[in-house]
Amino acid sequence: MSSPSNAAVIAALRQLVAYTQLEDGQSQSFRTRAYQKAIDAVSVRSDPVAELPLGELVAIEGIGDSTARKIIEFAERGSISKVERLKAKYPASMLDLMRIPGLGPKTVLALQDHLGVTDVAGLREAIEEEKLRTLPGLGAKSEKKIAESIELLGIHSDESRTPIFDAMGIAHRLIADLEASDLVERIEYAGSLRRLEETIGDIDLLVVSDAPVEVIDRFTGLPGVTSVLGSGTTKASVVIDDQIQVDLRVVDSDAFGAAWLYFTGSRSHNIELRQRAIGRGWTLNEYALSNVDTDETIASRSEEDIYRSLGLPLITPEVREGAGEVGAAEAGRLPRPVDIGDIRGDLHVHTTWSGDGRSSMDDMLDALTASGMEYVALTDHAEDLVMNGLSRDQVLEERAEIVEQRASRPELTILHGAELNIGPEGGVDYDPEFLATFDFGVASIHSHFDLPQARQTDRLLAAVANPAVNVIGHPSGRKIGRRPGVVFDADAVFEAAAENGTAIEINCHLQRLDLAAPLIRRAMDVDGLLFAISTDAHHTSELANLRWGVSQARKGWVSAERVLNCLTLAEFQAVVGRKRAV
């Protein structure tokens, strides 16, 4: 029997957390926080922790003897005995009750103890009969509020996290609407969106304004607001499009750095920073880093000031996961994150030569030049992609257009590439002689997503070794929230890619962000492996997606030295040439 995936281990630990919250009667007991920390630790690992022996599990920061044994128990028996015991004590439906906003473990336990209510149906009944207000600490107002919260249950369920592509679109729409008002001095998003998590629970917006009440008014009245959860003089929460909660806070410009740091999180990263502050006799909250005794502010204006005061370099938001980044930063082991200004070329760009391309070659090249690119690989689809790919004749016609474009664009080096299709056995389009006439090749999986792992690995290994292939495009083929990626032996593919001089793409599209960040970190451990941060743009407007790919690379702790398209033109051409000469 194969061992459970990290996702399965995390799901089991989440159950452990939920039941332990009930058992302990508090959501933040030291025990549940310890389990939660273990979840955080597992979630940033790409190797299956269920295969590790006790000694190696305990060596992971945040996992101690007790949790390690529970993971092993889960790997061996498929369940955790503590969870089984608690399941017998508390019906699973009580966990549903805890998801209702406003209902925590204390209240859910009181429902069971005093009213015998253990599920949502029973709770509705108790509200109808006005029994909730008889519980200690609850009154008529709480009863009404809980009744309203039940209707929001869908929005707060675990399954309701929104893919980042959709959430980012909503956030930018709201930001544009608020900026149009002239009330807003500055507006930024924070939270998991800023950390570039793949799915978003709610959107956090931070505003600097002299007129907070007017900003809140405008916010709660924006188009798309389907429900106002609460609103005061400095903060408000709404639901947008019946889909996602958005929290907005108005803060002082003097405290903006502290607020942005605080609301960006992650929770565990913040806790590490606060512990660090305490060690220096200071305290850190959303207003400032300040001296506990004198109340004097040490830093608050910018995140950089606060990190510096804590003896740390600015830690880029994408890595603030509480996954060892604070320690690494202190030890100088956190690589200088790749910056959008480091990118010199785009190595995966489509034009209208592709059936699904929407901008002409001329427009694409104009836009690339305007954005300061020094080189580009035009990679229209190849013939095996029947609907959108180019026949050999079309390839030659496109090449003629490229030759013309080169003559009028000395500032931009244009490579004629192709996005090849990796077949089920690892073969690609055209034939070796014709392939050799291209300057560059990206090879991607566009079909056969459901082959078993060994065959996926084999087809990727074949593509990696192909001399016409310089980059493996969107390696897993996933679409976040829509389609899982193919499963392959990542170590084998990364090792082979490093040996063959084949780069691994970090696809910039927010629906892809492929490789996933944990796999990027794993690939960073393979010496000599290079990444390509590429937009895969099908329209000039998508060239701006570059920032998301850079952000994703940062999340994987990538520095510019490891990025093929951060190399100077001469270095880049040397790497590409070496591969194609094989």
Next chain:
DNA sequence: GCCGTTTTCGGCCCGACTGTTTTCAGTCG
């Protein structure tokens, strides 16, 4: 439950909001 330039025992992040409990408990982020 985890962890150690405070500690193998005794600590463990911080504040706002809400409702109801006249001084605080529960929930949330």
